[in-house]
Amino acid sequence: MAKGASWSRREFVGTAISTAAAGALPIHSLLGAPTGALADGSTANWKDEGVLFVDKSPYAKLRNVPVHAVTITEGFWGARREINVNSSIPSMEKLLEANGRMDNFLRLVGKSDAPQKGPVYSDSDVYKWTEAVGFALQSGDRPELRALTEKIIKEVVAVQEPSGYLNTYYVGDKAKMRMEPDVQRWGHEMYNLGHMMQGAIAYYRATGDTTLLDACRRFVDGYLLPNFGPGADKKPIFSGHPEMEMGLIELYRTTGEKKYLDFAGYFLQGDDRIKFPKRAYVYHFCGIPFTSRTHLEGHAVRAMYACCGATDYYMETGDTTYLKTLNTLWEDLVTSQMYVTGGVGARSDGEAFGDSYELPNFTAYGESCAAIGNMMWNWRMLTATGEAKYADVIERALYNGINSGMSLDGTLYCYRNPLGFDPSGGDHIRNPWYDTTCCPPNLERTFASLPGYFYSTSKDGVYVHLYDNSVLDWHLEDGTGLKITQKTKYPWDGGVEIGVSPAKATDFTFYVRIPGWSNGTQVTVNGKAVSGATAGQYLALTRKWAAGDVVGLRFGMAPQVLEANRRVVDDFGRVAVQRGPLVYCLEQVDQPAGTVLFDVALDLRPNAPGKFHEEMKSDLLGGIVVLKHVGAAYEKPSEGGALYKPYAAASAAQDRAVELTMIPYYAWANRASTQMQVWTPVIRA
Ligand SMILES: [Zn+2]
Numbered sequence: 001m002a003k004g005a006s007w008s009r010r011e012f013v014g015t016a017i018s019t020a021a022a023g024a025l026p027i028h029s030l031l032g033a034p035t036g037a038l039a040d041g042s043t044a045n046w047k048d049e050g051v052l053f054v055d056k057s058p059y060a061k062l063r064n065v066p067v068h069a070v071t072i073t074e075g076f077w078g079a080r081r082e083i084n085v086n087s088s089i090p091s092m093e094k095l096l097e098a099n100g101r102m103d104n105f106l107r108l109v110g111k112s113d114a115p116q117k118g119p120v121y122s123d124s125d126v127y128k129w130t131e132a133v134g135f136a137l138q139s140g141d142r143p144e145l146r147a148l149t150e151k152i153i154k155e156v157v158a159v160q161e162p163s164g165y166l167n168t169y170y171v172g173d174k175a176k177m178r179m180e181p182d183v184q185r186w187g188h189e190m191y192n193l194g195h196m197m198q199g200a201i202a203y204y205r206a207t208g209d210t211t212l213l214d215a216c217r218r219f220v221d222g223y224l225l226p227n228f229g230p231g232a233d234k235k236p237i238f239s240g241h242p243e244m245e246m247g248l249i250e251l252y253r254t255t256g257e258k259k260y261l262d263f264a265g266y267f268l269q270g271d272d273r274i275k276f277p278k279r280a281y282v283y284h285f286c287g288i289p290f291t292s293r294t295h296l297e298g299h300a301v302r303a304m305y306a307c308c309g310a311t312d313y314y315m316e317t318g319d320t321t322y323l324k325t326l327n328t329l330w331e332d333l334v335t336s337q338m339y340v341t342g343g344v345g346a347r348s349d350g351e352a353f354g355d356s357y358e359l360p361n362f363t364a365y366g367e368s369c370a371a372i373g374n375m376m377w378n379w380r381m382l383t384a385t386g387e388a389k390y391a392d393v394i395e396r397a398l399y400n401g402i403n404s405g406m407s408l409d410g411t412l413y414c415y416r417n418p419l420g421f422d423p424s425g426g427d428h429i430r431n432p433w434y435d436t437t438c439c440p441p442n443l444e445r446t447f448a449s450l451p452g453y454f455y456s457t458s459k460d461g462v463y464v465h466l467y468d469n470s471v472l473d474w475h476l477e478d479g480t481g482l483k484i485t486q487k488t489k490y491p492w493d494g495g496v497e498i499g500v501s502p503a504k505a506t507d508f509t510f511y512v513r514i515p516g517w518s519n520g521t522q523v524t525v526n527g528k529a530v531s532g533a534t535a536g537q538y539l540a541l542t543r544k545w546a547a548g549d550v551v552g553l554r555f556g557m558a559p560q561v562l563e564a565n566r567r568v569v570d571d572f573g574r575v576a577v578q579r580g581p582l583v584y585c586l587e588q589v590d591q592p593a594g595t596v597l598f599d600v601a602l603d604l605r606p607n608a609p610g611k612f613h614e615e616m617k618s619d620l621l622g623g624i625v626v627l628k629h630v631g632a633a634y635e636k637p638s639e640g641g642a643l644y645k646p647y648a649a650a651s652a653a654q655d656r657a658v659e660l661t662m663i664p665y666y667a668w669a670n671r672a673s674t675q676m677q678v679w680t681p682v683i684r685a
Contacts, residue, residue, distance in 0.1 A: 046254075049205045051135075051452035052312070053253040054383055059318040061386040062456035062463060065474050066205075067138035070451035075469035076491060077450055079622065080403070083410035084447040085136045085145075091411050092129055092440055093148065095433050101125050102152065104168035108159040119436055120169045121188040121241075126156065127199035128441035130212065134202025135448035146207065153203070156196075157215045164222030166215060167192055179228070181274050184238040185284065190267075193219055194243030197251050202445070204254070216251065225259065229266055236271035239286035242302050245309025246376075249316060261316055268306075268313055268322075283350060291321040296332050296353045300345025300365070301438075303353065304373025311380035323384075330381065332356075334393065338374070340562060340576050340678065341404070341583050341665055342397025343417050345370040357567040361420035361679055368405030368414055368439035371397045372446050379453060382465070386458065388537050391465045392516040394453065398446075398466075399491065399581040403666035406443045408622050413440040414669070419585075419678040421669070422598075429669045455484070461509035463538060467496050467553075480506050491580045492616060492625045494518070494555035505546040511538040512551065517578060519556035526550055555580065559612040559627055561604060564679070574679035575602060577612070577627060582664040584627055588675040590661040599634045600660060601681040609657075620663075621670055627662040632683055655683065 049055075050064025072078045096102060100117030105126075107114060118125070133149045136142065160166040167189055170178045177183050184190070193216065200212035228237050239245065245264045252260035270287040281288045285302040290310045296303050307329060314322040336356035338344055343366030346354035351365055375397045382390035405414045412430035421429060434440070454470060456463045457477050464484070472484040481503030488496040500510060514521050516536035523530045523539060526549055533539045541551065559579045564571035577584040588597040604611065613628040620626065632655035668676045 046205050046208055049254070051379070051449050052250065052383060053205075054315060056256075057253070057315040060315040060383050062383045062458050063477065064383065064452060065455045065457060065472065067135055067449060067452040068140075069472055069474040070454045071139070071471045071473070072451055072454075073469045073471065075488070077447075077468045081139075081447050081450060083408075084132075084406075084444055085139075085142070086410075088406065088410040088440070088444050089129070089132050089136060089145070089448070091432075092132075092444060093152075095437075095440075096125055096129060099433065099435075099437075102155060105155050105159050108168060108171060116169065120186070121191055121436070121438070123168055123192040124188070124195040125437050125441055126152065127192070127195035128438070128445055130199035131195070131202040132441055132444035132448045134199065134204070134206045135445055135452075137206035138202070139448070139451060149203065150209070150211075153209075153212045157211055160215050160218060162222075164218040164220070164224075166196070166219050179235070179237070181238065181276075184240050184274070185276065185280060186240065188241055190237070190239055190244040191241035194245070194247035197244075197247030201250050201254055202449075213251075213254070216247075217255070220248070220251070220260065220263070225263065229263065230271070236273040237267065238271065238274045238276070238284070239267045239306075240284060241299075242267075242284075242286050242306035242309055246305065246312050249309065249312040252316070261313075264309060264313055265317070268310055283352070291325045293325055294328055294332075296329055296337050296344075298353065299351050300353055300370035301351065301367060301373050304344065304370055304377050307377040308373065308380055311377060311384060315380070315384050326381065333374070334389075336565075336567075338393075339364060339366055339401060339419060340396075340564070340578070341366065341371070341401035341417065341419065342374060342393060342399075343367075343371045343401030343419075344374050348416070357565060357569075359564070359568050360570045361677065362418055362422065364416070364418040364420075366401055366417035366419070368402065368417060369442045371401035371405070371417065372442050375402060375446070383456065386456075386463065386511075386538070388513055389516070391513050392536060395466065395515065395581045396583075398450075398453075400583045400665050402443065402446060404668065405439055406447075408667065408670045413443060415439050419665075421676040423673040423675065428673075458509075458511075461511060461542075463511040463513070464498070465513050467491075476502070476506065476508055478506075480504060480508075491582055492623075494553075494557035494580060496553040496555075498551040498553065500545050500549045500551060501547040502545050503547075505544055507542075507544045509540050509542040510545065510551065511540055512553065513538055515555060515581065517556075517560060517580065519558070519560075521556060522552075522554040524552035527552070559584075559614070561602075561611075571679045574681050575604070576678050576680075577602075577662060579612075579614075579625065579627065582666070583678060584662040585665045585668055585676050585678045586660060586662055586680060587668055587671075589671055590626075590663065592658060595633050595658050595660075596637055596639070597675040597677060599638050600631055600658060601634070601655070601683045602629060602631045602660070603657075603683050605683060612662075621667040624664055624667055629660045629662065630657050631660045631680075632656065633658040 048066045050066045052064045054060040055063050100114055101122055103112040103114035104116055106112035197216045200216050204210055204213045228235050245267045248260045248264035268290045270289055283298040285298045285306045310322050311326055337353055345351055345365045345367050346358050348365050351367055375394050378390040378393040401417050404417050407430050412432055414429055415434055454466045455472055467488055467490040470486045475481050483501045485499040514533045514535055518535050521533040523533045557580045559577055562576045586597055609630045615626050617626050
């Protein structure tokens with residue numbers, strides 16, 4: 001940290017507050033402090049920094065809107081977010097305590113006798129939870145939650161060593177192992193610190209409290225930068241689990257100190273002074289130049305977080321070799337590596353990407369964290385480019401492969417998110433706690449931060465990316481106040497009414513996202529039809545907007561039947577059904593008695609008795625639209641039949657009609673444990 005007269009006020013207060021001598025200074029004295037001075041002499045309003053603070057990022061096309069500027073009211077995400085903040089976040093804190101995550105800190109200052117608990121990355125659970133709280137508080141103060149988090153932050157910071165090192169695992173006998181090459185590979189020291197930064201920044205943007213943020217800076221400034229990095233006098237670093245990269249770049253954006261950006265660039269470049277077997281560079285997705293990569297491989301969360309960091313780096317530096325690599329990897333993702341749910345990571349073995357088109361359903365890994373990483377990466381690509389194809393991936397992942405990760409009551413979590421399931425093997429798909437509990441607080445921080453993903457601004461106007469009942473109270477980049485109100489029953493209904501009210505009549509462009517799945521979208525402005533809506537693009541509505549203007553949207557919500565590329569062998573001969581942004585599935589529990597889920601097929605023949613019948617069921621699974629379909633059940637059950645037999649062309653005469661009921665995938669496994677599948681065979685007779 002800088003010394004003497006060059007200290008900014010925020011640095012001074014932050015340092016003062018984090019020293020024992022100033023312990024009596026109440027932290028809430030910082031609340032309300034309007035600005036923070038950056039090292040470059042400019043100021044930033046910490047309250048108005050979004051999920052990402054890219055207002056000064058030269059290669060970001062869009063700016064983020066702060067979380068507090070968007071209020072999500074009653075509706076699909078409103079209900080989910082209420083459960084998140086009232087149930088998930090508080091219950092997770094109790095679980096963190098009960099499972100020794102805070103004892104790990106307290107033990108080091110003599111306040112607990114409990115032994116160390118949890119894996120090497122256990123500190124990150126606390127930081128990710130802190131980040132969830134930080135985002136939740138950006139939507140409105142919750143004094144009890146804030147007080148609890150202040151206490152936890154104090155307990156964390158209390159164990160920071162004079163060198164700046166802060167980690168509860170590599171202490172005592174293990175202290176000598178710190179930053180050894182194998183510990184860098186598996187020990188998650190940098191991963192923990194990356195999450196500490198993200199938690200610290202989200203909390204700072206909510207409260208102005210820099211206690212945890214200053215601790216991050218002491219770790220980097222005091223322990224890492226003097227001893228590690230490029231240069232013969234410093235030791236090399238292998239990132240191990242990418243995460244630190246995006247943490248450092250957000251720290252750069254928050255403080256204006258370029259050394260953090262440069263350090264992130266060093267991580268992304270890799271340091272060949274550390275030699276590991278080739279498989280390490282595949283699995284860990286770091287250690288070699290990011291720009292040398294051509295394929296998503298290895299541990300899926302690591303790969304997604306590396307892509308996030310690399311996109312952040314591009315937005316700051318404009319290095320086109322990064323953009324080229326990111327485009328190559330993104331094409332790899334969407335053409336051969338992503339599930340229809342937006343989930344990624346096909347293999348349980350190594351929680352890894354598979355080969356191209358290797359997308360099994362029952363054994364799909366699809367870790368909740370990996371789907372979140374996918375959303376975070378696409379948010380960065382969208383921010384960099386303004387291209388709607390990234391928003392399509394965000395929506396797909398958010399509504400499906402991420403949303404499935406938390407139970408409807410907000411207390412049970414999926415680690416895996418398979419697309420087919422048979423509970424007879426004894427697998428419990430939703431659990432309150434995992435010893436590796438990366439996913440639950442990751443889901444919580446995502447839902448808490450969601451308002452920050454609805455809109456962006458650009459030099460020429462404002463973009464809307466996501467639809468739900470909400471109010472934006474913000475301004476155009478020229479400072480003109482702007483209120484945007486959405487009224488909708490999305491995702492159940494395709495109609496959205498958007499009130500656009502600038503503080504004074506102003507020329508600007510309102511970019512309206514037309515989802516890639518929407519056929520026949522209708523758009524009106526003040527009741528008059530507007531042409532040009534194209535699925536998978538933003539429709540640019542350029543005019544002089546004035547208070548009271550209304551944009552009407554009607555998206556095509558007819559259920560769509562999707563087939564996979566033939567090379568996805570697990571989906572061959574099968575289809576998935578999507579309605580609006582929601583992917584649907586069949587659960588055994590909804591099907592007529594005597595119908596075995598794995599012995600049914602959809603009947604999509606031209607003379608079939610009607611494809612899908614929609615029914616709003618407000619009392620089922622929190623209120624959902626179910627899809628009914630008269631399909632077919634094979635007369636001969638598959639169970640107990642011969643494993644192999646002579647081929648016989650399918651005949652409709654062998655089938656009986658059966659009414660099948662489909663529910664949105666995200667809502668599966670919220671009732672009795674039951675079979676489930678997303679991809680269902682079709683009668684091809
Ligand atoms: Zn996880």
